[in-house]
Amino acid sequence: MAVEPLIELRDVNKHYGDLHVLQDINLTVGRGEVVVIIGPSGSGKSTLCRTINRLETIGSGEILLDGRPLPAEGKELAQLRAEVGMVFQSFNLFAHKTVLANVSLAQIKVRKRGREEADKRSRELLDRVGLASQAEKFPAQLSGGQQQRVAIARALAMNPKALLFDEPTSALDPEMINEVLEVMQQLAAEGMTMVVVTHEMGFARSAANRVVFMADGRIVEDRTPEAFFTAPESERARDFLSKILKH
Amino acid sequence: MHVLTDNFELYVQGFLGTVQLTVYASLLALVLGFLMASFRVAPVGSFRVFGTVWVNVLRNTPLTLLFFAVLLGLPRFGVVLPFQLFAVLTLGCYTSAFICEALRSGINTVPKGQGEAARSLGMTFGQTLGTVVLPQAFRSVIPPIGSTLIALAKNSAIAGAFSVTELLGTYKPLNEMGYNIIWTFVWIAVGYLIITLSISALFNVLEKRYGVAR
Numbered sequence: 222m223a224v225e226p227l228i229e230l231r232d233v234n235k236h237y238g239d240l241h242v243l244q245d246i247n248l249t250v251g252r253g254e255v256v257v258i259i260g261p262s263g264s265g266k267s268t269l270c271r272t273i274n275r276l277e278t279i280g281s282g283e284i285l286l287d288g289r290p291l292p293a294e295g296k297e298l299a300q301l302r303a304e305v306g307m308v309f310q311s312f313n314l315f316a317h318k319t320v321l322a323n324v325s326l327a328q329i330k331v332r333k334r335g336r337e338e339a340d341k342r343s344r345e346l347l348d349r350v351g352l353a354s355q356a357e358k359f360p361a362q363l364s365g366g367q368q369q370r371v372a373i374a375r376a377l378a379m380n381p382k383a384l385l386f387d388e389p390t391s392a393l394d395p396e397m398i399n400e401v402l403e404v405m406q407q408l409a410a411e412g413m414t415m416v417v418v419t420h421e422m423g424f425a426r427s428a429a430n431r432v433v434f435m436a437d438g439r440i441v442e443d444r445t446p447e448a449f450f451t452a453p454e455s456e457r458a459r460d461f462l463s464k465i466l467k468h
Numbered sequence: 469m470h471v472l473t474d475n476f477e478l479y480v481q482g483f484l485g486t487v488q489l490t491v492y493a494s495l496l497a498l499v500l501g502f503l504m505a506s507f508r509v510a511p512v513g514s515f516r517v518f519g520t521v522w523v524n525v526l527r528n529t530p531l532t533l534l535f536f537a538v539l540l541g542l543p544r545f546g547v548v549l550p551f552q553l554f555a556v557l558t559l560g561c562y563t564s565a566f567i568c569e570a571l572r573s574g575i576n577t578v579p580k581g582q583g584e585a586a587r588s589l590g591m592t593f594g595q596t597l598g599t600v601v602l603p604q605a606f607r608s609v610i611p612p613i614g615s616t617l618i619a620l621a622k623n624s625a626i627a628g629a630f631s632v633t634e635l636l637g638t639y640k641p642l643n644e645m646g647y648n649i650i651w652t653f654v655w656i657a658v659g660y661l662i663i664t665l666s667i668s669a670l671f672n673v674l675e676k677r678y679g680v681a682r
Contacts, residue, residue: 274588276584276587276588294511294512296592299587299590299591299592300590301590302587302588302589302590303589303590304590305588306588306589307585307588309581309584309585309588311579311581312581313579313581313582313584313585314585315582315585315586315600316582316604317603317604326589326599326600327586327589327590327591330591330595330599331589331590331591331595372585375585375589376588376589379589379590
């Protein structure tokens with residue numbers, strides 16, 4: 222399908238000292254597309270995800286969002302980040318604020334909504350992720366899965382054009398992974414543009430439009446999940462899949 | 469005992485002088501320290517450099533030397549202010565370097581992800597610092613800031629050498645009047661204890677109130 226591009230990376234390179242973590246990355250994510258990035262540890266997939274809202278800077282190349290290049294530090298960058306939600310591996314809920322305040326804070330500070338309007342929207346979103354009853358608690362009182370769902374609600378509260386997920390289930394107990402994946406499945410089904418770095422192959426198979434396989438800072442394969450999982454083209458991908466799918 | 473009763477007014481004057489210096493210089497140090505700490509963690513390189521230079525120059529200069537520089541140096545460039553104001557400026561700037569570093573260490577105790585989450589939501593640097601990072605840093609910096617302000621109260625004694633009315637300086641007239649030097653100093657020490665213990669008490673309250681573990 223020919224989709225309008227929302228996120229474009231062109232010849233992106235990044236070094237950490239001598240380590241070339243991103244090598245000539247070219248990636249286009251269309252509006253409404255769900256792209257899952259998989260690959261071995263240290264392959265640069267998290268770094269790639271973080272460059273998209275400039276939590277990591279890049280050495281060379283270009284990143285376009287909705288046709289506009291990423292601005293440098295400052296107000297403009299902040300505005301752009303508000304358009305791209307991010308969900309982290311370690312949840313990163315604001316520890317000193319209640320669940321409700323976590324979801325409302327940026328709506329008030331960035332979107333300039335009134336407190337009541339923001340809280341109303343927050344409660345709707347918390348309800349949507351199944352946590353309406355936890356609104357008054359502090360993050361530390363919730364389980365990991367619940368915290369991650371709050372984090373998703375917090376990102377959604379900004380009405381983002383796209384959501385980035387940086388290993389959203391890697392820090393969770395197996396029992397809690399599903400509750401987070403279910404929320405993500407639902408978002409994908411609703412047409413949210415998503416870039417998901419994950420080790421959850423089941424999610425990649427069922428929700429992704431495309432699977433991007435990365436190794437050693439390069440994109441090795443970029444295909445449909447069906448094609449990737451049944452017949453990986455590269456030796457590196459076959460090797461990776463044989464290791465993780467054995468158990 | 470009669471050193472105190474005979475010269476109560478002199479003691480009170482000195483005591484109030486020290487209290488004034490401490491309070492005004494503390495306020496200045498807190499404001500400047502806060503500003504410099506923001507500079508030192510700012511995304512803009514020149515701000516960071518400014519903050520670093522500020523801290524290193526002021527922290528590494530002996531306070532007496534700084535007093536000489538300000539009280540004798542500035543008038544040469546046409547800046548003439550009352551000595552007490554000069555003293556507040558000197559003490560405030562000097563202490564702000566220590567406050568800045570205490571705040572910065574507090575900022576470093578807040579996990580990096582907190583700031584990243586705030587920024588990823590589109591909050592500006594100032595909003596991130598003000599609503600997410602500093603409120604969490606605040607809890608861990610209460611004790612070191614208390615110590616710094618106590619040090620400030622005692623450092624204010626140096627101002628006495630530059631003819632600013634303050635507590636330690638009261639020994640000079642009393643000594644000339646022939647009072648027992650030991651008792652003179654005992655009562656001066658009591659005066660300092662009242663000030664420093666009050667600061668301790670204030671920070672104990674703050675710590676009980678806000679320093680709760682997460």
